[in-house]
Amino acid sequence: MANTRIFQMTFSSIYPMYMQKVERKGQPKENVDTVICWLTGYDKAGLDRQITEETTLTEFFEQAPQMNPNVSLITGAICGVRVENIDDPLMQKIRYMDKLVDEVAKGKAMEKILRK
Structure with missing residues (x-):
């Protein structure tokens, strides 16, 4: 499966890229x-623990306390693919996270990013 590689990446390897962006x-x-x-x-402590323990993206989302109930309000394209149309649940969660970080980088108001 083509997605296997990204699923096995560690959250700690992706997190610094988000910060740099x-x-x-x-x-x-x-x-x-x-x-x-x-x-x-x-x-914040749980997030730091995921970084320290070098969990994979699969483990990161499996261990997530609770996905936000408003996650379905995240729409739009990331890497040319509409996040709301992604079939694989794990890939969709990863792309939701990418989309939110993109919105932060673009300077979108936090109130809008958090779908309030």
Whole structure:
């Protein structure tokens, strides 16, 4: 399966890339943690633990306390694919996270990113 490779990537390898992207665009890095915690239900300590333990993306989402009930409100394209049309549940969660980080990098208001 083509997605196997991304599923086995560690969250700790992707997280710094998210931070760099947001920082390059001049946005607050703290907002990355905010959107990931909103999406997954992790608190800051839980998020830090996932980084330290080098969990795979599969494990990261399997261990997530609770996906946000408003996750279905995340729409739009990431890497040319509409997130709401992704069939694989794990890939969709990964792309939701990518989409939220993209919105942070673009300077979108946090209230809108968090679908309030």
